[in-house]
Amino acid sequence: MIRDDIKAATITAMKAKEKERTATLRQISAKIKDRDIAERTSGKEIPDDELVTSVLQKMAKQRRESITMYVDGGREELADKERSELAIIEGFLPQMMSEEETKAAIEAAKVTVGAASIKDMGKVMAELKSKYGAVVDMGTASAILKKSF
Template identity: 75%
Template sequence: MLRDTIKAETITAMKAGNKERTATLRLIGAKIKDRDIELRTSSKEIDDDVLVTEVLQKMAKQRKESITMYVDGGRDELAAKEEAELAVIEEFLPQQMSEEETRAAIEAIKSDLAADSIKDMGKVMGELKARHGAELDMTKASAMVKESLT
């Protein structure tokens, strides 16, 4: 399980004395615990690896946005810190689909759903997330779906 891998990596980083990696891994653990607490009141059952992957994707997206803002603001030292955290987070995420693979997946879903207009975008996006949610940057995928449906 992904959660156990992260815990093991945290212990390894602590033993190695790698403070930056340890801090990032502890941050990941804290975010996962926060998500666990949120789900206590929920009646939905979510697979543990799916939950951890969702948390990691959200953290990666936040880091990417922060990097952009820091670079635009001329704060390169803060951008470097965020990039280091992003590198650790991405170690645990599934391999992302290439642009060609994403376009092929979109076309397959369009043909499966007989989607041909922008009105079908919600259906296509829902199915795309269900089939390939962990391997896709949904922001980029959304733009590709919109482009293919217009």
């Protein structure tokens, strides 16, 4: 489980006195705990690795946006800090599908739901998310799907 890997990495980083890595891993753990609490109140049951992966993907996206803003603003030292955090976060994410694999998954989903036009895009995206949620970049999939109709 990804959650256990994060806990083990946190302990290792603390023993090695890696302050930045420890701080980032603690941020990840805190975000996961926040999400756990939110899910408890919603009543939905989400598999643990799926929950952790979605938290990590959101954190990675935030870091990428921050890097872009810092570089545009000329704050390279802050961008470097975000890059190091992003590298740690991405170390726990599963390998994402390539563009070719994403295209194949989209075609399979289109056949499964019987998509004929752009109006069926929501159904195809829902099918993709249910089957490949953790390993497909939904933004890329959306762009590919729009071009395929």
